[in-house]
Amino acid sequence: MTAHPLIRMLDRGAVLFLALLGAFAIAIPVLNLLVPEGSALHVSTYLVALFGKYVCYGILALSIDLIWGYAGILSLGHGAFFALGGYAMGMYLMRQIGTRGVYANPILPDFMVFLNWKELPVYWYGFQYFPYAALMVMLVPGALAFVFGWFAFRSRVTGVYLSIITQAMTFALMLGFFRNNFGFGGNNGLTDFKDILGFNVQAEGTRNALLVVSCLALAIGFLICRAIVTSKFGKVLVAIRDAEARTRFLGYRVEAYKLFVFTLSACMAGVAGALYVPQVGIINPSEFAPGNSIEAVIWVAVGGRGTLTGAVLGAFVVNYAKTFFTSGVLAPYWLFMLGGLFIAVTLLLPRGVIGTYNHWRDGRGEARAAGVPNAPPHAAK
Amino acid sequence: MRGFNGLLIALALAFIALVSVTLARAQSPGDVLAKFTTDDFSDTAEAVEALAASGDKMAAPIIFALQDGRLLFDAKSKTVFIKDASGAILDAATGQPVTAAPAELETVGINNRLRRAIEAALGTLTLLAPEPQKRLEAALAVYKSRDEKALPALDTAIAKETNANIKRALLEARAAVIVLSADAPEAARLDAVGVIRARGDQEALSLLSSLPADAPPALAKAAASAIKAIQGQLEIWNGVQNAWYGLSLGSVLLLAAIGLAITFGVMGIINMAHGEMVMIGAYVTFMVQEVIRTRYPGLFDYSLLMAVPLAFLVAGAIGIAIERGIIRFLYGRPLETLLATWGLSLILQQAVRTAFGSSNKEVGAPSWMSGAFEVGHLNITYGRLWIICFTLIVFVALLAMLRFTRLGLEMRAVTQNRAMAAAMGIRTARIDALTFGLGSGIAGIAGVALSQIDNVSPNLGQGYIIDSFMVVVFGGVGNLWGTLVGAFTLGIANKFLEPYAGAVLGKIAILVLIILFIQKRPRGMFALKGRAVEA
Numbered sequence: 001m002t003a004h005p006l007i008r009m010l011d012r013g014a015v016l017f018l019a020l021l022g023a024f025a026i027a028i029p030v031l032n033l034l035v036p037e038g039s040a041l042h043v044s045t046y047l048v049a050l051f052g053k054y055v056c057y058g059i060l061a062l063s064i065d066l067i068w069g070y071a072g073i074l075s076l077g078h079g080a081f082f083a084l085g086g087y088a089m090g091m092y093l094m095r096q097i098g099t100r101g102v103y104a105n106p107i108l109p110d111f112m113v114f115l116n117w118k119e120l121p122v123y124w125y126g127f128q129y130f131p132y133a134a135l136m137v138m139l140v141p142g143a144l145a146f147v148f149g150w151f152a153f154r155s156r157v158t159g160v161y162l163s164i165i166t167q168a169m170t171f172a173l174m175l176g177f178f179r180n181n182f183g184f185g186g187n188n189g190l191t192d193f194k195d196i197l198g199f200n201v202q203a204e205g206t207r208n209a210l211l212v213v214s215c216l217a218l219a220i221g222f223l224i225c226r227a228i229v230t231s232k233f234g235k236v237l238v239a240i241r242d243a244e245a246r247t248r249f250l251g252y253r254v255e256a257y258k259l260f261v262f263t264l265s266a267c268m269a270g271v272a273g274a275l276y277v278p279q280v281g282i283i284n285p286s287e288f289a290p291g292n293s294i295e296a297v298i299w300v301a302v303g304g305r306g307t308l309t310g311a312v313l314g315a316f317v318v319n320y321a322k323t324f325f326t327s328g329v330l331a332p333y334w335l336f337m338l339g340g341l342f343i344a345v346t347l348l349l350p351r352g353v354i355g356t357y358n359h360w361r362d363g364r365g366e367a368r369a370a371g372v373p374n375a376p377p378h379a380a381k
Numbered sequence: 382m383r384g385f386n387g388l389l390i391a392l393a394l395a396f397i398a399l400v401s402v403t404l405a406r407a408q409s410p411g412d413v414l415a416k417f418t419t420d421d422f423s424d425t426a427e428a429v430e431a432l433a434a435s436g437d438k439m440a441a442p443i444i445f446a447l448q449d450g451r452l453l454f455d456a457k458s459k460t461v462f463i464k465d466a467s468g469a470i471l472d473a474a475t476g477q478p479v480t481a482a483p484a485e486l487e488t489v490g491i492n493n494r495l496r497r498a499i500e501a502a503l504g505t506l507t508l509l510a511p512e513p514q515k516r517l518e519a520a521l522a523v524y525k526s527r528d529e530k531a532l533p534a535l536d537t538a539i540a541k542e543t544n545a546n547i548k549r550a551l552l553e554a555r556a557a558v559i560v561l562s563a564d565a566p567e568a569a570r571l572d573a574v575g576v577i578r579a580r581g582d583q584e585a586l587s588l589l590s591s592l593p594a595d596a597p598p599a600l601a602k603a604a605a606s607a608i609k610a611i612q613g614q615l616e617i618w619n620g621v622q623n624a625w626y627g628l629s630l631g632s633v634l635l636l637a638a639i640g641l642a643i644t645f646g647v648m649g650i651i652n653m654a655h656g657e658m659v660m661i662g663a664y665v666t667f668m669v670q671e672v673i674r675t676r677y678p679g680l681f682d683y684s685l686l687m688a689v690p691l692a693f694l695v696a697g698a699i700g701i702a703i704e705r706g707i708i709r710f711l712y713g714r715p716l717e718t719l720l721a722t723w724g725l726s727l728i729l730q731q732a733v734r735t736a737f738g739s740s741n742k743e744v745g746a747p748s749w750m751s752g753a754f755e756v757g758h759l760n761i762t763y764g765r766l767w768i769i770c771f772t773l774i775v776f777v778a779l780l781a782m783l784r785f786t787r788l789g790l791e792m793r794a795v796t797q798n799r800a801m802a803a804a805m806g807i808r809t810a811r812i813d814a815l816t817f818g819l820g821s822g823i824a825g826i827a828g829v830a831l832s833q834i835d836n837v838s839p840n841l842g843q844g845y846i847i848d849s850f851m852v853v854v855f856g857g858v859g860n861l862w863g864t865l866v867g868a869f870t871l872g873i874a875n876k877f878l879e880p881y882a883g884a885v886l887g888k889i890a891i892l893v894l895i896i897l898f899i900q901k902r903p904r905g906m907f908a909l910k911g912r913a914v915e916a
Contacts (some may be wrong), residue, residue, distance in 0.1 A: 155903055156903060161854060161899065168851060172888075175889050336728055339728035340728065342720050
């Protein structure tokens, strides 16, 4: 039990996950760029962008798992942080269009010219610089989460109340971003991007690079989360999840712990959104829809909350299923399946796939150690 | 030439305005009609004036025909004809069909100035119409046109009028004319200002504001004070109207949230499929109306009354099935309940979409729900009024049920202390199912009412779910009165914010305020105290 922190952090599952992610990040670009088209092994550029999207969803799922799985905070508004990060990146991409827009205005994005605006709003200043935009990608969601969390946790809004007000938060933001005079393109959002850091966003090379960067971000996010949950800090989080009042009485500043992970998680969600936008080529207010945030929660539930790897796996599996079913004749039945998934997972598989596996493995290990075959599983929490 | 002609006509009209009444008396109907045949705008205008003042029974049809371009004339014989809607030619003097109309009939031409004269003339004519509704409209038309030529007709009409409402409208029209007439004696104009002031609406305001700057000082002063008084009054009416709209919105919120107050507030179940229960209620209404339309059209006025119990039963049965099938396995795990019921809401929406299609369904309003009446300057539609009444009835019925029936007693017992209730022999599992069914059934009833004011589509429920949760959380969980106060507070606050911030920003502001409010009072306005809180 006194293993080196690094060893504790990188257990067998974590190493396996990172290895798989690395292999994925290398294999897909190789199969796309080097294997000739027509070969059975060739991966189309469409799939590269699709996988890139899934990786971003994976980062979002990871950020949700960090707060839900370990600190017991069920946010139904994480889509808002994701979308805010996306908007920050979208603003950078809009400024990069320059004179290539329909109205060829060197400063104002097309939709502002269309609305007859004469000047760039102050909050758009600086977004032509990538480092500034990249900073905002984390700062804006982080700041919102900090302020929101500071109010919420300090007044001990917990459980479903927190879930409902986070949902109200993303709903309010959605209504706001739908308005034209908010200065974010209203209904249509931001789209028609040309360049990112001087590379064409549509180009094959850029798409592969974005996939690799997304995988890298996922790996970094995973390592940060692992570092947190395997540290003493992480143990306190779990204590808060399981018995908040008791932890408080033991002298821990529960609010500070929660606020820290909540803000960190929002920053991660922001990064996920920022990487998502150049790969799908659009960001609009529907990303704020409460349904999106809840859907992200179900990815985590499917994979297994409190496992980190499970969250990413869940994001991949559910989204792959979504792509598969919504593109075929089964499209009208997708919502039945998604709804059924929500119910089935909560009723039959409350630990999720990875969680159930871990539980089964641990139970077997303990049973073997105790010399009792078929030991009863732990009582469900 | 157009401009010159226009000037001529203007001069002619001004002249006519002063003398037409006396002239008209002197002219025989034949002379008047002959004026239409000269094809000269000013002659036509004179003829219109004269006809209007004559009170001849053919006056109205002739002027209508002129307005529609159906008035024809034969220049040679100086006779005038009306072509009626079927194309038959009538003699304008007698109104009898003409067997052999002259071959080359020309249409009497009109221009914009003439059109205005025609409208004023029609206003004057209809002031004396036998139908009250027409007289009222005519009085309002004169009020708007402020046509001095209508004055004599107005005086006649006022003397004859017996209906108090129309008489008031006529007096106001007369006052409107006199206030702006520079020739009227000052005392009369001051009286008129008083009449207009008593009217006290936006129209009165614009009328008084249009008083020319060279008006006598006493008149200007009276008008200014009247304007101020009217503005103050309008301000108050504006507030009353906002409050009324707020009550209306609040009742809708209450209706949507009241079922949730049972399932979430009393049982602590986060039912994200609550909105879908409302939606199902609306679809039940739609189906009831479909059956009535095709089989028993005479019963249409009772369709909503029939839909209410049906919606309650259907939604309630679905609710009980949900509780037995899903929720009972998830007690004590609120976050999982939330996810499972969200999934359920997706399934229900898609099921309705598959069964009925995703387009909006037409749900009609029975006759007793359409129409409106006015209280002061407040326009109240019967539909809204009924929804408010209905909401309050549902609310009171629910309170009474919880308070006075055995089921209500058992529900409260299980909520307060489940173990003790079970020890007393209450079958708690059955009560859970019935309570959830009750909450869902009330949501179904809400759907019947909401089908009258919202689009009946599979997405109907989604629009209400966040609002409903806000109402319940804001009002205080586990307290029906809190839900009532919460719903009306939010509804009224929303409507009072709307004029300043716009509909969307107002809504955002409300959401932000609630989020802040929850920080301050995490358990809502009327929080339960004591042990029940953590239970």
